[in-house]
Amino acid sequence: MTSLSLQRLEKKLGGAPILRGIDLDVASGELVVLVGPSGCGKSTLLRTVAGLELPDAGTIRIGDRDVTLLPPRDRDVGMVFQSYALYPHLTVRENLAFGLTLRRTEAATVKARVEEVSSMLGLEKLLDRYPRDMSGGQRQRVAMGRAIARRPSLFLFDEPLSNLDAALRAEVRVEIKRLHARLAATMLYVTHDQVEAMTLADRLVVLRAGVVEQVGAPLDIYAEPASRFVAGFLGSPAMNFLAVRRERDRLLAPGVSLAIPSTLETPKELVLGVRPHDVRPTSEASALSFEVDVVEAMGFEAFAYGQIKDATHASPGTFIARLDEDALRTARHGARLALAVDRAHLFDAATEKAIGRLGFDGERQPSIEATP
Amino acid sequence: MSAREDTARQPRGSAIRGALVHAFLIAAVVFAVYPILWVIALAFSESVVPEARALPLPTNVSLDHFVAVIGRTDGEGRWMFARQLWSSAFVSIMTSVVAIAIATPAAYALSRFEFVGKDASVKSLLATQMFPGVAASVPLYLLLDAIGLLDTLSGLVLVYATSAVPFALFQLRGAFDAIPKELEEAAMVDGATRFGAFVRVALPAARPALAITALFAFMSAWNEFALAATFLTREEHYTLPILLQSYATEHDANLGHFAAGAILVSVPVMALFYVLQRQLIHGLTSGGVKG
Ligand SMILES: Nc1ncnc2c1ncn2[C@@H]1O[C@H](COP(=O)(O)OP(=O)(O)OP(=O)(O)O)[C@@H](O)[C@H]1O
Numbered sequence: 107m108t109s110l111s112l113q114r115l116e117k118k119l120g121g122a123p124i125l126r127g128i129d130l131d132v133a134s135g136e137l138v139v140l141v142g143p144s145g146c147g148k149s150t151l152l153r154t155v156a157g158l159e160l161p162d163a164g165t166i167r168i169g170d171r172d173v174t175l176l177p178p179r180d181r182d183v184g185m186v187f188q189s190y191a192l193y194p195h196l197t198v199r200e201n202l203a204f205g206l207t208l209r210r211t212e213a214a215t216v217k218a219r220v221e222e223v224s225s226m227l228g229l230e231k232l233l234d235r236y237p238r239d240m241s242g243g244q245r246q247r248v249a250m251g252r253a254i255a256r257r258p259s260l261f262l263f264d265e266p267l268s269n270l271d272a273a274l275r276a277e278v279r280v281e282i283k284r285l286h287a288r289l290a291a292t293m294l295y296v297t298h299d300q301v302e303a304m305t306l307a308d309r310l311v312v313l314r315a316g317v318v319e320q321v322g323a324p325l326d327i328y329a330e331p332a333s334r335f336v337a338g339f340l341g342s343p344a345m346n347f348l349a350v351r352r353e354r355d356r357l358l359a360p361g362v363s364l365a366i367p368s369t370l371e372t373p374k375e376l377v378l379g380v381r382p383h384d385v386r387p388t389s390e391a392s393a394l395s396f397e398v399d400v401v402e403a404m405g406f407e408a409f410a411y412g413q414i415k416d417a418t419h420a421s422p423g424t425f426i427a428r429l430d431e432d433a434l435r436t437a438r439h440g441a442r443l444a445l446a447v448d449r450a451h452l453f454d455a456a457t458e459k460a461i462g463r464l465g466f467d468g469e470r471q472p473s474i475e476a477t478p
Numbered sequence: 479m480s481a482r483e484d485t486a487r488q489p490r491g492s493a494i495r496g497a498l499v500h501a502f503l504i505a506a507v508v509f510a511v512y513p514i515l516w517v518i519a520l521a522f523s524e525s526v527v528p529e530a531r532a533l534p535l536p537t538n539v540s541l542d543h544f545v546a547v548i549g550r551t552d553g554e555g556r557w558m559f560a561r562q563l564w565s566s567a568f569v570s571i572m573t574s575v576v577a578i579a580i581a582t583p584a585a586y587a588l589s590r591f592e593f594v595g596k597d598a599s600v601k602s603l604l605a606t607q608m609f610p611g612v613a614a615s616v617p618l619y620l621l622l623d624a625i626g627l628l629d630t631l632s633g634l635v636l637v638y639a640t641s642a643v644p645f646a647l648f649q650l651r652g653a654f655d656a657i658p659k660e661l662e663e664a665a666m667v668d669g670a671t672r673f674g675a676f677v678r679v680a681l682p683a684a685r686p687a688l689a690i691t692a693l694f695a696f697m698s699a700w701n702e703f704a705l706a707a708t709f710l711t712r713e714e715h716y717t718l719p720i721l722l723q724s725y726a727t728e729h730d731a732n733l734g735h736f737a738a739g740a741i742l743v744s745v746p747v748m749a750l751f752y753v754l755q756r757q758l759i760h761g762l763t764s765g766g767v768k769g
């Protein structure tokens with residue numbers, strides 16, 4: 107059983123700071139998913155843990171060993187690359203056995219492991235093929251198998267599913283979850299796919315420009331994002347943000363009028379965050395006045411894209427709202443919908459940090475659901 | 479799908495176009511193959527002097543020219559052809575070996591590592607390639623003379639290496655650049671040392687390029703005439719191109735011998751191409767990395 111612990115990890119590439127003090131603890135057997143926008147340093151972090159890059163500062167511990175300065179081969183990690191990186195001149199069997207053979211494992215053990223892994227991943231029939239003769243999904247499985255065959259104490263995945271089509275991705279995602287349960291292995295998994303992040307993670311780490319922005323269980327982060335950045339990053343379609351002003355117990359902007367508890371202390375300038383799923387079309391006096399531009403209906407769900415607007419056409423920003431069936435029937439380009447808000451997030455406009463989450467049980471009783 | 483089905487379905491206009499294309503291709507093939515057939519016919523003829531003829535058919539099929547070329551001895555009865563074949567083989571193989579042995583690690587380093595003076599060394603190497611080897615023949619002559627390697631096969635190998643090594647270096651550097659470095663990183667995570675990743679992953683993945691480069695180095699040495707003729711003086715050291723040239727000189731012209739010799743010189747190169755064709759045709763790199 108192996109844990110991973112990163113302390114104040116820093117790394118510069120080409121003179122630019124890429125990792126800027128990362129602290130992270132992964133418990134033994136835990137699957138931690140790293141998410142963040144492109145270029146935020148996810149791959150760099152993974153490569154640093156693998157030993158392919160040496161950190162400029164900080165320490166890396168795997169289990170009870172300090173591996174900060176060890177070469178990759180002495181770290182006992184398995185890595186699945188985004189490009190798979192299968193050895194082109196070796197058959198699937200040889201690819202799977204590569205690491206074991208390098209470590210001078212007995213032939214019988216190698217054979218047993220290759221068989222075990224190939225049956226686990228359904229590769230039995232492909233063992234004598236070369237990587238070039240396989241489909242993307244099969245190559246991906248070989249890449250995973252190659253990492254598993256060595257039974258490393260820590261698995262590193264760098265966007266292993268990003269080259270697969272959507273249906274296959276869903277399938278392999280479930281497979282990885284199953285593998286994780288079966289191997290009880292410690293895993294660090296990089297993705298920028300929301301669904302992978304939400305469904306796979308025991309714990310989610312949101313990275314932003316080389317620093318950890320928030321860590322927590324995926325549903326907790328979704329429910330209580332610590333900052334506007336995290337709030338905008340998780341959820342699909344993304345959370346709507348509207349610049350609003352606090353006037354005693356109301357939040358005001360053109361087309362926006364929302365009651366908030368007068369006891370809540372806030373700065374005057376705020377950003378209101380509302381997920382598309384947290385609004386309802388209503389016939390009563392409403393919090394938001396929404397002008398529909400485009401409607402996208404997918405059968406199981408429908409979204410309207412448009413703007414929050416007042417009568418003078420002033421607008422604090424664009425907006426996406428989930429529509430129920432009744433609303434879908436009347437929503438057209440140019441239509442105006444009155445939206446009631448069930449739940450909203452408040453962010454400090456200056457620092458972008460979360461101030462609180464508000465629940466609205468009908469228009470009259472706003473309540474504070476959570477403050478970070 | 480048979481050709482008959484194709485034409486049956488095609489409108490007449492494209493049938494005519496097809497015929498034109500074929501006529502052109504046939505003409506091109508004849509244009510390319512005719513001189514070769516003519517040389518073959520000449521080599522297998524009896525006559526010494528080729529008479530004017532249109533068809534590449536030998537007048538009387540015989541192996542006389544081949545026997546004469548292969549069996550040639552000098553005044554003291556030494557079998558010159560064998561010695562000169564050995565010269566050619568030794569010089570060509572050694573040029574190839576030296577080029578690959580020196581250029582492979584150098585190309586790998588240039589492709590994978592950053593080091594002080596990297597750009598400068600690449601540029602100066604490139605600059606040396608701007609001049610044809612013959613331009614350097616005078617200084618090379620003086621250098622070889624100074625170290626006592628004039629009229630030796632090793633000396634000629636060194637001369638050839640001055641252009642074969644840089645050529646191989648640039649070829650192989652491109653080949654290593656095309657191999658994703660993730661392959662080696664995967665190997666290192668799997669338990670290989672840095673050097674192990676090079677030997678076990680980068681080298682095998684570069685095998686087709688190594689084969690082509692070795693073949694090119696071999697061929698350029700095998701075919702080279704001017705430098706060989708400059709630096710080799712004793713007849714038993716001659717390489718085969720010098721021998722060939724002697725059959726085409728004015729006082730001792732024998733075009734039949736010349737043709738037979740030309741075929742003998744070409745056969746090893748063709749055989750090498752045949753043996754290496756699998757390497758040449760498909761690059762082994764495909765499929766290792768998504769793409
Ligand atoms: N060798 C290098 N020299 C300089 N900068 C580099 C180098 N390698 C990567 N970078 C930069 O480091 C930053 C982080 O790269 P990294 O690959 O870790 O991003 P990422 O989070 O994995 O992004 P993605 O989601 O696109 O894979 C990027 O801005 C990239 O341009």
Ligand SMILES: [Mg+2]
Pocket residue numbers: 148149150264
């Ligand atoms: Mg990346």
